[in-house]
Amino acid sequence: MNMKKITATTMPEAMKKVKLELGDNAVILNSKIVYKGGFMGLFRKKMIEVVAAIDEKPIPVASTRKNKERRTIESFPSAVQLEKHVEQQDVRKELTDLKKELSYIKQTSSMSMNHYPDEIQFCLSKLQAIELENTHIKKLGDQLLERWRINREKPTESDIEDWCTHEILNELKNISFEGIPDHAKIVNFVGPTGVGKTTTIAKLAANAVLQEKKKVAFITTDTYRIAAIEQLKTYAELLQIPLEVVYEEENFKNAIANFSDYDLIFIDTAGRNYREKRYIEELKNMFGNAKGIFTYLVLSISMKEQDMKIIANNFLNMDFDQFIFTKADETNAYGVIYNMICHYQIGVSYITTGQDVPDDIIKATPENIANYLVGNEKQ
Incomplete structure (x- = not known):
């Protein structure tokens, strides 16, 4: 059997390389995401690593019930089959995105703005484009119209x-926006898979260690993904930060005790499907009766707002303190930030704007959130 390890930036590209080097009858034995390159491990590029093989002398298998049930190399999809599957997935994703866009257009078109002057309509249409809820758009439209009427010119x-901007700031004035508070020693990061919790922790830890000269320690409860532990371990080594992996409540208590003389303890939790409450119960059981934990709910701005709210509703049982919104560089749907803040009356501490550690993160304020909404924030 001829086996090869192939690395590419995307799965379709990897499949093309497999076909080119091994032919159409090659099979995929394994695929995973890896990180390569960068400087001191901080600027690594995400790649797809595929292990493929081709059996140059296939062994005939008797057509028996036992042999059919046996796991053989023939049970793996060929490169051609897998490429077709990837293409089908891409088409399905495009159709899903299109349905979402059409649904949003239908929703927003139901709101009439004809009674507003053209200048106000133009402003409100920009707010619609970034997916601000109609209730907020109408309220802002009425406030702008009132100002229009009393303005002499x-x-x-x-x-x-x-x-x-003034009306948005007025709406946010009674909501708390702060970074990691001075009284917080144990800082917990929770949220679904793929929102960038580990990278966000690395950015905040780098700032705390390098800029604020604080003693920082890492705890991870993400024992479901080896890659997640390795990623955090890399950051820990670069920043010379101790790391403990915990599997149950007793391990967690011991880790907290071991780090009692540290200024900050950052906890990285597993990314799970937190639309299901049972996973949140697992987290609560892990932390037990631990007191004084400051919890961030980390959400990606590119998520569906409906999914955000389902997850946030479930995490209300953990009394999370602030939001962190990630991936502001991957979407223009900034309205969801304002929608979530107003809906839960909970503020935002940070917004991440890319993958670079430690640079691509900003401290959230009412001012920069207002700027994101009206289009003045650098995007």
């Missing part, structure tokens, strides 16, 4: 944006 587009 016809306002410019810049005036309308300034008014809109």
Whole structure:
């Protein structure tokens, strides 16, 4: 059997390389995400690593019930089959995105803005485009219209944006926006798979160690993915931060005790399907009766808002303290940030704007959130 390990930036590209080097009858034995390159491990690029093989002398297998049930190399999909499967998945994703977009257009088109002056309509249409909820758009539209009526001169587009920013700031004035509070020693990061919890922790830890000169320790409860532990271990080694992996409540208590003389303890939790409450119960059981844990709910701005709310509703049982929103560089749907803040009356501590550690993260404030909404934030 001729086996090869192939690395590419995407799965379709990997499949093309497999076909080119091993032919159409090659089979895929394994595939995984790896990180390569970078500087001191901080700027690594995500790649797809595929192990493929071709049996140059296939062994005939008797057609018996026993042999059919036996796991053989023939049970693996060929490169051609897997490529077709990937293409089908891409088409399904495009159809899903299209349905979502059509649904949103239908929703937003039901809101009439004809009674507003053209300048206000233009401002409100931009808020619609970033998926601000209709209730907030209507409220802002009425507030802008009131200002329009009492204004002696016809306002410019810049005036309308300034008014809109002022009203947004007024709405957010009683909501807490803060970074990691001074009293917080144990900081917990929870959220679904793929939102960037580990990278966010690395960014905040790098700032705490390098800028604030604090003693920081890592705890991870993400024992479901070896890659997640290895990623955090790499950051821990670079920053010379101790790391403990915990599997149950007793391990967690011991880890907290071991790090009692540290300024900050960052906890990385497993990314699971937190639309299901049972996974949140598992987290709660892990932490037991531990007190003084400051919890961040980490969500990606590119997620569906409906899914965000289901997850946030479930995490209310853990009394999370603040949001962290990630991947602001991958979408323009900034309205969901404002929607979530207003819906839960819970503030945001940080917004991440890319993968670079430790740079691509900003401290959230009412001002920069307002700027994201009206289009003045650097994007």
